[in-house]
Amino acid sequence: MPDGGADFVRIEGLKRHFDVSAPWLVRKLEGRPRQIVQAVDGIDIEIAKGETFSLVGESGCGKSTVARLVVGLYPPTAGRIQIDGNDMAARHSRSDMAALRRRMQMIFQDPFASLNPRWRVFDIIAEPIRAFGLSSGKADLEARVGALLRQVKLNPADGRKYPHEFSGGQRQRISIARALASEPEFLVCDEPTSALDVSVQAQILNLMVDLQRRLQLTYLFISHNLAVVYHISTRVGVMYLGRLVEVAPTDTLFRRPKHPYTRMLLDTIPDLEMTGRQRSPVGGEVPSPINPPSGCTFHPRCPFANDRCKAERPKALPIEGGTVACHAIEEGRLPIEDRTYALNT
Amino acid sequence: MAAASNNQPLLEVRNLRVEFPTRRGTLLAVDDVSFDIAPGEVLGVVGESGAGKSLTGNAIIGLLEPPGRVAGGEIRLEGRRIDNLPYEEMRKIRGARIGAIFQDPLTSLNPLYSVGRQLIETIQTHMPLSASQAKARAIELLKEVGIPGAEMRIDHYPHQFSGGMRQRVVIALALCAGPRLIVADEPTTALDVSIQAQIIALLKRLCREHGTAVMLVTHDMGVIAETADRVAVMYAGRVAEIGPVREVVKHAKHPYTKGLMGSIPSLGVRTDRLTQIDGAMPRLTEIPPGCAFNPRCTFKGQRCLVERPNLMPAGATRAACWLHDSGGVGAPILKETVDA
Numbered sequence A: 001m002p003d004g005g006a007d008f009v010r011i012e013g014l015k016r017h018f019d020v021s022a023p024w025l026v027r028k029l030e031g032r033p034r035q036i037v038q039a040v041d042g043i044d045i046e047i048a049k050g051e052t053f054s055l056v057g058e059s060g061c062g063k064s065t066v067a068r069l070v071v072g073l074y075p076p077t078a079g080r081i082q083i084d085g086n087d088m089a090a091r092h093s094r095s096d097m098a099a100l101r102r103r104m105q106m107i108f109q110d111p112f113a114s115l116n117p118r119w120r121v122f123d124i125i126a127e128p129i130r131a132f133g134l135s136s137g138k139a140d141l142e143a144r145v146g147a148l149l150r151q152v153k154l155n156p157a158d159g160r161k162y163p164h165e166f167s168g169g170q171r172q173r174i175s176i177a178r179a180l181a182s183e184p185e186f187l188v189c190d191e192p193t194s195a196l197d198v199s200v201q202a203q204i205l206n207l208m209v210d211l212q213r214r215l216q217l218t219y220l221f222i223s224h225n226l227a228v229v230y231h232i233s234t235r236v237g238v239m240y241l242g243r244l245v246e247v248a249p250t251d252t253l254f255r256r257p258k259h260p261y262t263r264m265l266l267d268t269i270p271d272l273e274m275t276g277r278q279r280s281p282v283g284g285e286v287p288s289p290i291n292p293p294s295g296c297t298f299h300p301r302c303p304f305a306n307d308r309c310k311a312e313r314p315k316a317l318p319i320e321g322g323t324v325a326c327h328a329i330e331e332g333r334l335p336i337e338d339r340t341y342a343l344n345t
Numbered sequence B: 001m002a003a004a005s006n007n008q009p010l011l012e013v014r015n016l017r018v019e020f021p022t023r024r025g026t027l028l029a030v031d032d033v034s035f036d037i038a039p040g041e042v043l044g045v046v047g048e049s050g051a052g053k054s055l056t057g058n059a060i061i062g063l064l065e066p067p068g069r070v071a072g073g074e075i076r077l078e079g080r081r082i083d084n085l086p087y088e089e090m091r092k093i094r095g096a097r098i099g100a101i102f103q104d105p106l107t108s109l110n111p112l113y114s115v116g117r118q119l120i121e122t123i124q125t126h127m128p129l130s131a132s133q134a135k136a137r138a139i140e141l142l143k144e145v146g147i148p149g150a151e152m153r154i155d156h157y158p159h160q161f162s163g164g165m166r167q168r169v170v171i172a173l174a175l176c177a178g179p180r181l182i183v184a185d186e187p188t189t190a191l192d193v194s195i196q197a198q199i200i201a202l203l204k205r206l207c208r209e210h211g212t213a214v215m216l217v218t219h220d221m222g223v224i225a226e227t228a229d230r231v232a233v234m235y236a237g238r239v240a241e242i243g244p245v246r247e248v249v250k251h252a253k254h255p256y257t258k259g260l261m262g263s264i265p266s267l268g269v270r271t272d273r274l275t276q277i278d279g280a281m282p283r284l285t286e287i288p289p290g291c292a293f294n295p296r297c298t299f300k301g302q303r304c305l306v307e308r309p310n311l312m313p314a315g316a317t318r319a320a321c322w323l324h325d326s327g328g329v330g331a332p333i334l335k336e337t338v339d340a
């Protein structure tokens, strides 16, 4: 449980814009405008120690960009990120920075691109242990790497092989083992189990929960699998076009979703009961983050949109232990109802 | 549903074996795998991570990475044998008749070219279209896979797309030439449920309208339940169970399939721990004699330790498990043998 003290991770007014314009000369010749992707457009998140905070939302809404900003892989266009009181943008001495880096690790969405193809798996996993001087010698290093491989259901003898000799899911587990190697306190996990079958996925998620309980780990978790998010998260943030539209404790979010986009998202969950129910895809065309709609960016797809929604960006307002950014909820013209789920037994 | 007018399957795979010669001996990664796909049919392929799903798919499209090779069996596309064709001839078939969607989107995309250029080139190789017609077709394809602002996005480079957007560009590339067979390896893993539904609808429309056959490898049981007509479940390089999707999902006959279906997390009840099948799949060098699942199986008997089951009728599916043989699993296993 969160210990209620100062927030471990504090994100304020975070923005990241990418310039994706054609080269200057082409623009001039063809009379094309500049193009800026507003990948992350002003978000606030607080994560307590020992908590799992999940981000969900449509493909392209900015989840991976938030993850990369948090671990310092991109500098923000605006806003602040603090981790355990350390401002990520402030100048740190090299040793402070190394200490901070050891305390947080990231599991990348793309397990193929994130493993060095020329290194043996043993060295890939041993690298953080060596870099941070965590092992007392060769035998200890071998024991640690072996234990990490076993934790992710691979075999210590697999350390001799190269990444290309593994299947997609096996590579994903190698990157999980590497992320755990430096004994981090804070893990940013971007779709960590997307390439795994449900049983291995359950083993890895159970492992993550065990580690969290034992070592008070904090997770920022990204997944499009809402059932996984439901099981692993303390709180969930719903993103739409670079903004957070709703944040709520997990049970509340799934039982009493408030924002119209959250409601639509929950309607799209696949039907395993095979009742023949058609999933309703979220209606309307997904707008582009290059020219986002005015006001509430969800208004072109929202059945409850009115003139105010087109003009004014809704603020995040506290409600039932979370926050929601929606005029209809604020004005009380959209009732909040309980949802039930068919259980697949 | 299968829209087959004649009875010939579009794809036939018979006794396929894939090997990796290594210094420490030969690894048998795909062992005696057989299945058919009818025109207009979607065959889902599921199974443990490392079970050989991607290798089976790569063998069919003729793109096994050396030293991996097809060591036995036959693959036929529309009746024609394709596993022994020279590289050049196979390359032509692959471009025109088989659309491949790889598990790793980056293998299909060139980071140095804009996605538009890659799409337009592929379209022009297979269709007699002018540059501007090909561009219009490329934009149309990007819209079909749900890329917002396709007209603008077409000039961007792969690294400027999100993970799920790259995956959709790869799907658009595979559909360019109007293939007869689509081998899709985890095509929707990086996609949210809504885009997933859109891609599934697109694949199903191709099956219905053009009789395209699809081999769909995925871990997502929701996608399988909604898309596949039949499912093959793989374990340690072999097919453990194969049958109509409803039967396999709801009335699994093989103990591994049962465990797999039981591990699907559900909404509504939050449990402390997710259900898992304990233990791990054996490494290719350590596959036990008898049934490969026996170290993890709670139903095993003496026969399972020595004799290997082939697929046999089991209710409405076919399962490789002695529980469904009249001879049964054999004598019970004593505690000491279990610990050994």
Ligand SMILES: Nc1ncnc2c1ncn2[C@@H]1O[C@H](COP(=O)(O)OP(=O)(O)OP(=O)(O)O)[C@@H](O)[C@H]1O
Pocket (backbone or CB within 6 Å): A018, A019, A020, A037, A038, A039, A058, A059, A060, A061, A062, A063, A064, A065, A066, A109, A289, B159, B160, B161, B162, B163, B164, B165, B190, B191, B192
């Ligand atoms: N390096 C970059 N250069 C230009 N644009 C980028 C870059 N990285 C991301 N973007 C754009 O920013 C937006 C958000 O991308 P991001 O990868 O954060 O999405 P995501 O929510 O992780 O999506 P997915 O679920 O598909 O992985 C997208 O429109 C993407 O095209």
Ligand SMILES: Nc1ncnc2c1ncn2[C@@H]1O[C@H](COP(=O)(O)OP(=O)(O)OP(=O)(O)O)[C@@H](O)[C@H]1O
Pocket (backbone or CB within 6 Å): A164, A165, A166, A167, A168, A169, A170, A195, A196, A197, B020, B027, B029, B047, B048, B049, B050, B051, B052, B053, B054, B055, B056, B065, B067, B068, B103, B284
């Ligand atoms: N180049 C290679 N050299 C040696 N072994 C390999 C090679 N490529 C794959 N393998 C092995 O073959 C087995 C099957 O791999 P494959 O990629 O087909 O698995 P998969 O079923 O697709 O798994 P996933 O769901 O994790 O993608 C794995 O155990 C893998 O380690």
Ligand code: SF4
Pocket (backbone or CB within 6 Å): A259, A260, A261, A296, A297, A298, A299, A302, A303, A304, A305, A306, A309, A314, A325, A326, A327, A328, A329
């Ligand atoms: S602010 Fe308006 S448009 Fe936006 S979600 Fe609420 S009701 Fe819909």
Ligand code: SF4
Pocket (backbone or CB within 6 Å): B254, B255, B256, B291, B292, B293, B294, B297, B298, B299, B300, B301, B304, B309, B320, B321, B322, B323, B329
């Ligand atoms: S053959 Fe025996 S060990 Fe294998 S799955 Fe069936 S009961 Fe279990």
Ligand SMILES: [Mg+2]
Pocket (backbone or CB within 6 Å): A063, A064, A065, A109, A190, B162, B163, B164
């Ligand atoms: Mg992403």
Ligand SMILES: [Mg+2]
Pocket (backbone or CB within 6 Å): A167, A168, A169, B053, B054, B055, B103, B185
């Ligand atoms: Mg694979």
